[in-house]
Amino acid sequence: MDRGMPGERTPRQLTVEVRRVGTGAVVSPIGELDHHSAGELREALDACVADACTRIVIDCSALEFCDSTGLNVLLAARMEAEAVGGEVQLAGMRPNVARVFEITGAGSVFVVHNSLDEALAALPAE
DSSP states (O other): OOOOSTTOOOOOOEEEEEEEETTEEEEEEEEEESTTTHHHHHHHHHHHHHTTOSEEEEEOTTEEEEOHHHHHHHHHHHHHHHHTTOEEEEEOOOHHHHHHHHHHTGGGGSEEESSHHHHHHTSOOO
C-alpha cells in the first residue's frame, strides 16, 4: 500500500451536514477542507442558496483544517448569498482554522460567532 512520502499530507474525507433552521440553515463541514474536498462543501452551500436560505451559519467546530481553496468556497458562498439578500456567518472556529482567516484578512468580511449556540441565538425572530 502506497502511503506517500514521509510527512506528506494525505487527503482526508470531508463530510458536510446541513440542517434547516427556520428560513436559514446550519452547514457543518466535518474534517479537512482543502482542494481535494472543497467541492463537497461547495455543493451543499450552492443548494442552500438555491433553496432560498436567508441566513447560512457555517458551524466550523468540527473543521480540522482549511486551505485557500476552502476559504475561497466560503467567500464565494458569502457573495452569492448576499447577491440574493442572504448572508453567511461562521461559528465555532478552531484556532488553526481561525488563524487562516486572520492571516488572510477574510475574518473581517464575515460575522464570526464563538459558538454555534451564539450564532443561533443571534438569528432574527421569525
